[in-house]
Amino acid sequence: xxxxxxxxxxxxxxxxxxxxxxxxxxxxxxxxxxxxxxxxxxxxxxxxxxxxxxxxxxxxxxxxxxxxxxxxxxxxxxxxxxxxxxxxxxxxxxxxxxxxxxxxxxxxxxxxxxxxxxxxxxxxxxxxxxxxxxxxxxxxxxxxxxxxxxxxxxxxxxxxxxxxxxxxxxxxxxxxxxxxxxxxxxxxxxxxxxxxxxxxxxxxxxxxxxxxxxxxxxxxxxxxxxxxxxxxxxxxxxxxxxxxxxxxx
Amino acid sequence: xxxxxxxxxxxxxxxxxxxxxxxxxxxxxxxxxxxxxxxxxxxxxxxxxxxxxxxxxxxxxxxxxxxxxxxxxxxxxxxxxxxxxxxxxxxxxxxxxxxxxxxxxxxxxxxxxxxxxxxxxxxxxxxxxxxxxxxxxxxxxxxxxxxxxxxxxxxxxxxxxxxxxxxxxxxxxxxxxxxxxxxxxxxxxxxxxxxxxxxxxxxxxxxxxxxxxxxxxxxxxxxxxxxxxxxxx
Numbered sequence: 001x002x003x004x005x006x007x008x009x010x011x012x013x014x015x016x017x018x019x020x021x022x023x024x025x026x027x028x029x030x031x032x033x034x035x036x037x038x039x040x041x042x043x044x045x046x047x048x049x050x051x052x053x054x055x056x057x058x059x060x061x062x063x064x065x066x067x068x069x070x071x072x073x074x075x076x077x078x079x080x081x082x083x084x085x086x087x088x089x090x091x092x093x094x095x096x097x098x099x100x101x102x103x104x105x106x107x108x109x110x111x112x113x114x115x116x117x118x119x120x121x122x123x124x125x126x127x128x129x130x131x132x133x134x135x136x137x138x139x140x141x142x143x144x145x146x147x148x149x150x151x152x153x154x155x156x157x158x159x160x161x162x163x164x165x166x167x168x169x170x171x172x173x174x175x176x177x178x179x180x181x182x183x184x185x186x187x188x189x190x191x192x193x194x195x196x197x198x199x200x201x202x203x204x205x206x207x208x209x210x211x212x213x214x215x216x217x218x219x220x221x222x223x224x225x226x227x228x229x230x231x232x233x234x235x236x237x238x239x240x241x242x243x244x245x246x247x248x249x
Numbered sequence: 250x251x252x253x254x255x256x257x258x259x260x261x262x263x264x265x266x267x268x269x270x271x272x273x274x275x276x277x278x279x280x281x282x283x284x285x286x287x288x289x290x291x292x293x294x295x296x297x298x299x300x301x302x303x304x305x306x307x308x309x310x311x312x313x314x315x316x317x318x319x320x321x322x323x324x325x326x327x328x329x330x331x332x333x334x335x336x337x338x339x340x341x342x343x344x345x346x347x348x349x350x351x352x353x354x355x356x357x358x359x360x361x362x363x364x365x366x367x368x369x370x371x372x373x374x375x376x377x378x379x380x381x382x383x384x385x386x387x388x389x390x391x392x393x394x395x396x397x398x399x400x401x402x403x404x405x406x407x408x409x410x411x412x413x414x415x416x417x418x419x420x421x422x423x424x425x426x427x428x429x430x431x432x433x434x435x436x437x438x439x440x441x442x443x444x445x446x447x448x449x450x451x452x453x454x455x456x457x458x459x460x461x462x463x464x465x466x467x468x469x470x471x472x473x474x475x476x477x478x479x480x481x482x
Contacts, residue, residue, distance in 0.1 A: 081348070083350055107342055109336065174354065174359070175334035179260070208259065210260065211259060214337060215337055216337030217264065217330040217334070218260065218264060220353065220436065222351055226347070226348035226350045226351040226352035235445075237435070240261065244256070245265065247250060248250060248251060248253065
């Protein structure tokens with residue numbers, strides 16, 4: 001058995017990058033508690049289209065919390081209220097009949113709105129292009145134990161590599177800083193022997209690019225860690241700072 | 250590789266210098282607190298201590314210039330980071346709510362700019378009255394005239410609004426340090442996944458002990474009307 005709920009939605013509409021945006025209100029009366037948040041938006045769009053109106057644009061791809069495409073700010077929280085959960089994995093059973101939900105796009109000057117709830121996150125791509133890679137050809141996958149890596153390093157690299165680049169860290173940061181994303185991308189490589197070679201150039205180039213894109217400074221608020229669907233620790237940011245100082249000195 | 254100057258202007262460099270100047274100022278506060286307690290040592294101890302400081306000559310100027318530099322640099326960085334966030338998020342949210350959990354968004358961290366600027370204004374008043382303000386002169390034991398700063402402290406703290414204002418400012422410094430003392434070490438890259446709680450706890454203990462240390466003096470002087478047995482005459 002499942003129950004249908006009535007949900008009062010308030011969502012951002014903006015027809016294009018330079019257009020003036022506004023909030024639109026609409027009440028959905030047939031929201032199933034088993035729907036994911038994005039499925040609830042599908043229902044909204046179906047209604048809008050049946051009325052001949054433009055659907056609300058929002059980003060998504062895998063809908064299973066691994067691609068990092070979705071990035072909605074729901075009632076003031078990036079990805080909504082659930083810890084370690086992307087909004088595609090957030091289900092309507094977390095809400096109550098009659099709830100009011102405000103949906104906004106991630107707000108950052110470096111993430112300009114393309115349309116409605118979709119923002120341009122190519123600033124992240126340019127940070128990666130600045131140095132978030134390994135230049136050597138590593139060939140096909142080796143036998144796992146051919147090159148021993150201390151467990152602690154392997155664990156850290158894996159934790160940081162879990163970043164899906166959704167940008168929730170930027171969306172939630174009071175300063176709109178991209179430090180958690182950038183540091184996770186730096187640290188997941190620098191803890192491994194393949195990434196160690198370009199460690200110094202990488203950290204400097206990526207920090208410079210992060211700044212050039214117009215992201216704000218980090219004030220160690222830790223909000224990024226709290227909203228990260230992969231629960232990446234801000235220890236990554238401390239790691240990036242250590243690496244940066246080492247590279248400069 | 251960037252030059253040191255360029256590196257210091259980067260986001261990482263700015264944060265690093267905020268941390269370093271912050272830690273230097275925290276260390277200064279510890280020394281300052283130790284000096285304040287000279288008021289309880291003997292009738293002349295506080296004035297001898299202040300006179301000794303003033304007689305350091307060039308060394309005192311160097312120390313003062315260093316402190317001024319730390320304060321101004323720390324303030325400049327804090328204000329520029331605060332201004333930068335308006336640029337980085339030109340249009341804000343209609344609804345914004347902290348997730349809690351791992352977040353360190355709290356009264357202390359959200360009010361750094363306000364507590365910081367208030368402390369800065371207090372510093373100007375504080376230095377004005379103690380360094381350049383008018384003080385009665387008394388004779389020291391060896392017959393030299395010296396400023397009676399001890400009496401200035403006692404007179405100030407027996408005035409209710411000065412004592413209260415001082416306690417309010419010290420509480421703001423404590424609030425600033427609740428976030429600052431922890432954040433400084435994170436900015437220096439000392440933090441890792443396992444020591445977060447230790448640093449947070451350390452910051453709270455340090456800030457509370459420091460605040461209690463400072464406000465004991467005005468509270469004691471005000472409550473005893475400056476005639477308490479701890480103060481020797």
